[in-house]
Amino acid sequence: MPWMLGCTPFIALAYFFLWFLPPFTSLRGLWYTTFYCLFQAMATFFQVPYTALTMLLTPSPTERDSATAYRMTMEMVGTLMGATVHGFIVSGAHRSNHCVDTELPVPAAISPDATRLYSIAAAVVVVTYHVCSGLLCLGVKEQPDPSASASGQGLGFLAGLGLTARHPPYLKLVVSFLFISTAVQVEQSYLVLFCTHASRLHDHVQNLVLIILVSAVLSTPLWEWVLQRFGKRTPAFGIFMMVPFAILLAAMPTAPVAYVVAFVSGVSTAVSLLLPWSILPDVVDDFQLQHRHGPGLETIFYASYVFFTKLSSAGALGISTLSLQFAGYKAGACKQTEEVVVTLKVLIGAVPTCMILAGLCILMVGPTPKVPSQDTSFQLSLRRRTSYSLA
Template sequence: MGRAWDAVTDPTIGFLVSRSRWTRIGRMMPWIVLSTPLAVLSYFLVWWVPPFEQGKVLWYLVFLCLFQTLQTCFHVPYSALTMFISSEQRERDSATAYRMTMEVLGTVVGTAIQGQIVGGANAFCKAQVVDEPGVFNASASPAGADANVSHACLDYTKQAYMVASGVTCAIYVLCAVVLLLGVREYDCSPSPSAKPLSFYRGLKLVMGHGPYATLVMGFLFTSLAFMLLEGNIALFCTYSLSLAGDYQNILLVIMLSATLSIPLWHRFLIRFGKKTAVYVGVTWAVPFMVLIACVQSSLLVAYLCSVAAGASVAVAFLLPWSMLPDVVDDFRVKNPELQGHEAIFYSSYVFFTKFASGVSLGVSTLSLSFSGYVTGSSVQPPLVDFTLRILVSPVPIVLIFVGLLIFRLYPIDEQRRQGNRKLLRELRNKQPDSETDSMETGTVV
C-alpha cells in the first residue's frame, strides 16, 4: 500500500521561486503538466472496482503499470529540476533537503489519510451494525443477516477506498499546481555555445562517467539493504516478534524519524562532507539491525531500533539526490560543449532505484517461498522466522558494507567539488551579460 502513496509524495516541492528571467516554460515542466492528469486518472481507476468479473486482473495490471509509468514521467523531470533552479551547489543541496523532507512527510501523511479512511470501514465491518434500520436485521435470520452484513461491509469498504483515492488525487493535483506556479526554470548551461546531446550518445557518455557509475552502484547496494528491511518489517514484527498489532506504528515511527532526521543530516554533510555523511549515516543502522534480530519479543526494543533505522533511512533518501548534482557538475566540467544530459542522469538513477526495488521484492518472495511461508496463515513454520531474521539483519548488513566499499572509489570529495564549482563559475562568466543576467541565483522560500 505504501508504494501507491508515492502519488502524494512526488509533487511536494513547490516552494522554490527563481528570480531569473522567464524566457520559456522550460524543458521539464511540460512533462509534469502532461503526466499529472493522466497519472491521477490511472491511480483512481486502480482503486475502482469494474462492473465485470472476467478480466479484472488485466484491468488492474494495465492501470497499475500505466500509473507507475506516468509517475516516472512526473518524477524524473521533477527531480531534475534541481539542476535548473540554481547554479550554486549550496542552494541545490538546501533545495534537495527540503524536497526529501517533504517527500517523506508526504508518505506519512498519505499513509495516515488512507489508514483513517479505510480504518473506519474496517471498524464498521467489525461492529456489523448500521445506523439506518432495515439494511439488515441480525436477529431475524442469522443466515440472511450474515449475507447482508457481508454485502454491506463490502460496499462500505469499496466506498472507503474510493474516497481515499479521491483525496489522494486531489492532493496530487494541488501539489502539482503549486509546483507549476512556484518553480521557474532557467538555463544552467556553462557555455552559450553548448550543443544539444542525443539520447543514445548521452546515455553512453553518462554511463561511462566514472563518478556516476560509482555513485549508482554504491547506492544500489545500500538502497537494496534498506528496501529488504522495510519490505519485510511487517512480516518480521508479526511472525518473529509477535507484534502483529504494532507494526503499523513501527513503520510510522521509522518514517517520522526519517522526516525529522533529514535536516540534521543536511547540516552534517555541510559541515563534514557528503562522503563522511554516507559512511556515518548508513553504518548507524548496523548495530540496531543486529539488536533487532537477536531479541525475541520486545516492543521497547522494536521502537528504539525503528528510531535508529529511520535516521539511516533519511540518509538513504537524502544523500543520493544530494550527490547527483555534484556528478552532473563534474560531467559538465569535462564536457562543457554539451547540454541536455541532466535528465539522462536522473532518469538512469530512477531506473536503478526501481531495479533495486524489484530485486528486493523478488529476493524476499523467493526466500519466503522456499522457507514454507503460507499466505494468510497465523502460524508459520519455524524456518520462516529464521528466514525473516536473515532478511532484516545479516543480508542488509552485508549489502551495506559492499556499498560502502564501492563508495571508497567515489572520487568527488569536497576539494574536487569546490574545484568544479570554481571552474563552472569561470565558464559562466565568459558568457554575454544577457546570458549571465538570466542565471541569477534562485531564492529558496
C-alpha cells in the same frame, strides 16, 4: 515542466483505479496489474524532470544541497500525511481479525461501505496530485539568462548515455546506492511480516511504521547540516547505524528493541535518501567540466539514476519473494512454518547488513566528483538554462 503537467492526470487516474473495485471478478488481477504498471510508468515520467529541476534552480552547490534537503523532507512529510489521511478515511472499513487457528482464512465478501471509503481516500489523493502539480507549475519557472549563449547542440540520448555510463564517479554512485537502497527496501518492506510471524509484535506494527516516518522527517535537516559541515562522505556512516540494530532486532524481537530499531531505521533511511541526490549534481558538474559536450546531459544522469532506484525496488521484491516462496510461505495463513520465520529473520538482519556493507565499501573508495567553484557552477548553470530556452 510540460512533462510533469502532462503526466499528472494519468498518474491521478491510475492511482484512483488502483483503489477502485471493478464489478467483474474474473479479470481483477489483470485490472490491478495494468493500472499499477501505468501508475509506475507515469510516476517515473514525472520524477525524472522533477528531480532534474534541481540543476536549474541555482548555480550554487550549497544552495542545491539545501534545495535537495527541503525536497526530501517535504516528500517524507507528504508520505506521512498521505498515510495518515488514507488510514483515517479507510479505518472504518477494517475490523479486528485475529487468527483462531492455523488454517487459511475464508475469503470474506467486500462490503459496499468499504469500497466507498477506499474510493473516497483515493479521490482525496487524486485532488492533492493536481493541486501540488499546479503549485509546482506556478511556483517554479525555468528562466534562461539572455546574456548567455549555448555552448553547443549537445549529444543525442544514446551517445550521452554511453558517456555517462563510463563516468567513474557516476558508476560508483549508482552501484553503491543500488546495494544500499535495496537493503533499506528489503528491511522496510518485510518489517510487517517479521512482526506478524517471526515475533509477537503484530500489535505494534502501526506505531513502528509511524516512528520510522517521523524520525526520517525530523533527522533530514540534521543530516543536511552534517553534509554541509563535514562533507558528503561523513553522512554515509549514518547508513551504517542500521546494521547493528537490524541484527539486534532479528536476535531479540522484543517491543523495546523494535521501537529503538524503528527510530534508528528512520534516521538511516533519511540519509540514504538524501545523500545520493546531493552527490548527483556534483557528479553532473564534474562530467560537464571534463567532457564539455554541450548542455542537456543532466537529464540523462537523472533518468538513469531513477531507473536504478526502480531496479533496486524490483531487486528487493524479487529477493524477498523468492526467498519466502522457497521457505514455504503461505499468504494469509495465521501461523507460518519455522523455515519462514528463519527466512524473515535473515531478510531483516543478514541481507540488509551484507548489502549495506558492500554499498558503503564501494562508496568510500574510488574516484569522487570534484565540487566546482562558485564561478564555474554559475557558468554551467547559464549553459543549462540557455539550452532549455533553445529547446
